Amino acid sequence: MNNSKIKKNYRVMFLVTMIVFLLSSIMFVHTLPAFAEEVTVNAYEARLYSNAKINEDFADDSIIIIMDKNSSDVNKFHNFGIARNSQVKITDLTRIDGSADKKKYFNKDEFHQIFKIDLSEHSKENVLNEIHKYENMEGVLWVGPNYYDEPLELPIATDGTRYSNLWGLFDSGCQAQSAWNITMGSKDVRVGVIDTGIANHSDLSANLLSGWDFYNDNSITTDDLNSHGTHVAGTIGATGASLNGVIGVSPTVSLIPLQVVNEEGRWPLDAVTKAITWAINNDIDILNYSGGGTTDNEARRLAIGNFSGLFVSAAGNDGNNNDTSKYYPSDYARDQAFSSRFISVGNHTESGNRSWSSNYGTDSVSIYAPGDGILSTVPLSYNSTGYATKSGTSMATPHVSGVAALLLSLDPDLTSSELKSIIINSADNIKIDKGVVKKLNAYKAVKQVRDDFSIFNTTVLSNNEVRLDGLNVDYEGVLRIPSIIGNRKVTQINSEAFAGKKRITEVIIPATVESIGNVAFNNCVGLKKVTFEG
Numbered sequence: 001m002n003n004s005k006i007k008k009n010y011r012v013m014f015l016v017t018m019i020v021f022l023l024s025s026i027m028f029v030h031t032l033p034a035f036a037e038e039v040t041v042n043a044y045e046a047r048l049y050s051n052a053k054i055n056e057d058f059a060d061d062s063i064i065i066i067m068d069k070n071s072s073d074v075n076k077f078h079n080f081g082i083a084r085n086s087q088v089k090i091t092d093l094t095r096i097d098g099s100a101d102k103k104k105y106f107n108k109d110e111f112h113q114i115f116k117i118d119l120s121e122h123s124k125e126n127v128l129n130e131i132h133k134y135e136n137m138e139g140v141l142w143v144g145p146n147y148y149d150e151p152l153e154l155p156i157a158t159d160g161t162r163y164s165n166l167w168g169l170f171d172s173g174c175q176a177q178s179a180w181n182i183t184m185g186s187k188d189v190r191v192g193v194i195d196t197g198i199a200n201h202s203d204l205s206a207n208l209l210s211g212w213d214f215y216n217d218n219s220i221t222t223d224d225l226n227s228h229g230t231h232v233a234g235t236i237g238a239t240g241a242s243l244n245g246v247i248g249v250s251p252t253v254s255l256i257p258l259q260v261v262n263e264e265g266r267w268p269l270d271a272v273t274k275a276i277t278w279a280i281n282n283d284i285d286i287l288n289y290s291g292g293g294t295t296d297n298e299a300r301r302l303a304i305g306n307f308s309g310l311f312v313s314a315a316g317n318d319g320n321n322n323d324t325s326k327y328y329p330s331d332y333a334r335d336q337a338f339s340s341r342f343i344s345v346g347n348h349t350e351s352g353n354r355s356w357s358s359n360y361g362t363d364s365v366s367i368y369a370p371g372d373g374i375l376s377t378v379p380l381s382y383n384s385t386g387y388a389t390k391s392g393t394s395m396a397t398p399h400v401s402g403v404a405a406l407l408l409s410l411d412p413d414l415t416s417s418e419l420k421s422i423i424i425n426s427a428d429n430i431k432i433d434k435g436v437v438k439k440l441n442a443y444k445a446v447k448q449v450r451d452d453f454s455i456f457n458t459t460v461l462s463n464n465e466v467r468l469d470g471l472n473v474d475y476e477g478v479l480r481i482p483s484i485i486g487n488r489k490v491t492q493i494n495s496e497a498f499a500g501k502k503r504i505t506e507v508i509i510p511a512t513v514e515s516i517g518n519v520a521f522n523n524c525v526g527l528k529k530v531t532f533e534g
Contacts, residue, residue: 045069048298049135050144054124056295058145059268061122063130064093064299065115071139072113074100080117080134089118093273094306097281104283105309105416110337112302116146116270142298148266149291149300151196151228152314152394162244162387167350168235168370169249174399176249178443179406182450185250186409191236191401192284194275195229195291196265197221198257199379201386203238203245204230211257212278214271221257226265227382229257231390232290234377235398236405246376246387249402249442250409256284267291273303280307285408286419288401289313289329290394296328304329305338310416312401314393315346315359322361330359333366340477340505341416343423347371347396348439354432358393362435366420367427369440371396403442410449417506421477422448425455458485459494467492476503483510493520502526508533 045068052058067078074096082088093114100106119130127145135143169176187207198208200222211221224230233248237255240247258278260271279287287307292314304311316327322344333344346365347358349372354360358371374395378388404419414422426445427438448455457469466488468481479498483490490510495517498504502525509516511534521527 045141047136047140048142050131050142050297052128052131052145054128056145056147057266057293058124058127058147060124060127062116062118062146062270063127063134064144064146064269064273064297065117065134065140066142066298066302067113067115067139068141069110069112072111074111076113078113078115078139080115080137082117087120091116091118091270093270094277094303096277103280105285105307106280107306107308107338110305112141112306114273114299114303116273144297144299147269147293147295147297147300149269149272149293150266151226151261151291152317152392162246162375165375165389166246168374168399169247172350172352173370174249174403174440175443176399176402176406179403179446180251182443182446183406183409185237185252185405186412187252187254188412189250189286189405189408190254190256190282190284191250191286191288191405192256192258192275192279193229193233193236194258194260194267194272194287194289195232196226196261197224197229197259198233198255199224199227199230199377199381201230201234201377201379202242203240203247203377203386204233204255206239206241207237207253207255208233209254209256211259212275213259214274214278215260215262215268221259224259224379225381226261227378227388228290228394229259229261230378230382231374231376231388232288232394232398233257235374235395236288236402238377248376249399250405252409253402253405256282258287269297269299273299276303276307279309284309286310286312286401286404288398290397292316292327292330294318294325294327296326296331300329301332301335301337304332304342308338308341308416310341310343310404310419311338312343312345312397312404314397315344315361315365317347317357317392317394318359319357320359322359322364325359326364327359331364334363341420343367343400343420345369345371345393345397345400346437347391347393348430348432352430352439355391357391358396360433360437365437367400367424367438367440368430368432369396369399371399400440403440403445406442406446407449410446414449415478417478418480421475421479424477425473425475456485460488461491463488465489465491467494468497469494470497471501474503475501478506478508479504480508481510481513483512491515493517495519496522499523505529506531510534
């Protein structure tokens with residue numbers, strides 16, 4: 001029997017075994033209520049109501065309308081009963097340029113059209129009245145206010161020394177300095193910074209590409225009046241070229257300013273939605289969102305859901321438990337619709353403790369990163385030196401985005417789910433608030449991509465082949481098994497190789513594998529998908 005027939009027979013045997021395993025695991029269904037709920041929810045997309053209150057923080061001149069999936073189509077026109085000659089302006093916030101099929105991060109299976117309607121009467125009372133007018137219209141999933149998010153830095157800003165003060169990059173931080181021995185990034189990786197803009201700065205100019213101002217609807221994105229976006233950008237990708245400057249986690253990267261701030265320093269929901277759509281249209285790999293608020297709404301959630309790249313979000317600075325108090329969009333890290341590609345970031349200090357201000361949560365905060373006393377770039381109009389120290393989960397978030405950029409520079413084919421899995425599984429386990437949480441480690445993350453055999457236990461079968469015996473970490477998320485480990489083909493997966501790894505959600509098996517042990521995935525209760533390559 002030739003090798004192709006052997007491989008085919010082994011795969012058939014494995015699939016039969018998996019079916020038997022899944023059937024035998026029905027007794028464990030009560031431990032997976034979220035999975036059962038997902039099936040129910042996806043079966044029917046029920047109409048949602050905003051229940052907005054007049055004391056909430058939203059614009060008084062517009063409303064947001066989301067169409068359900070059945071009524072949504074790329075660039076489809078909806079008049080909502082408004083006459084074409086009316087002065088009322090309807091804006092499709094999710095308009096796709098060119099062919100949607102050619103967009104790298106367009107999530108066509110979950111696409112929702114999102115519209116903004118400008119109102120002629122400017123009052124919050126009128127906003128609530130207009131919501132009631134549209135919310136029961138056919139095809140409408142949700143109608144609500146045009147809410148605001150805000151940047152998440154603490155009111156602290158001081159001068160500091162330069163390179164020696166970048167503790168977040170050293171061993172007490174995320175160990176980016178060690179990661180640079182493997183990679184310093186790539187200009188092919190595009191990180192969108194949804195924020196207050198990015199000022200012209202000598203430490204950023206080589207990495208800065210053109211973006212857009214989605215509030216003023218123009219190409220001017222360098223007028224960062226409050227410095228927040230420029231500071232975030234410096235942590236992601238300052239070049240380090242200046243002897244008296246700073247360096248980012250990924251010194252070689254493409255930074256794209258997606259400016260969403262209004263005159264009051266707040267981030268209107270319609271501007272944020274347009275920024276996310278722009279990221280889809282322009283193949284942005286990673287979105288950094290160092291902002292948020294305590295009000296949830298479907299428009300923000302589904303706008304992010306339209307984007308299939310990696311979304312990295314700040315956990316908030318209220319010192320609250322997000323598992324109970326909740327903070328958005330950070331809380332979407334546990335939303336099953338796209339939790340696999342969403343990272344919520346808390347803030348730890350140089351001593352490894354949670355910052356007093358950082359929100360936390362066992363289920364809702366994915367990882368902690370340096371965010372206390374972080375030195376980075378700012379506009380000269382903000383500080384004449386061009387540098388300032390800031391604190392907050394806003395400052396922690398770009399450390400994670402920078403590490404994701406380093407990983408893509410090593411392997412551009414990594415999916416957003418794989419990026420999150422690598423970042424989480426390579427993180428250090430530390431104790432915060434009497435519990436064990438994840439602490440960002442750039443060096444271990446890039447090492448895992450370069451030397452992916454570092455997380456596997458193996459047995460050499462011959463000069464050309466190796467058997468995968470198991471994992472030496474409690475892996476979480478998407479697991480891609482490499483085809484080559486230590487210059488040898490992975491041809492076998494041993495019995496019980498992944499047994500008991502309850503947090504694995506998906507396994508991707510390379511075409512080189514010819515045999516799989518019949519209980520290799522025993523008690524992997526979180527496993528939902530097995531994919532064979534080739």
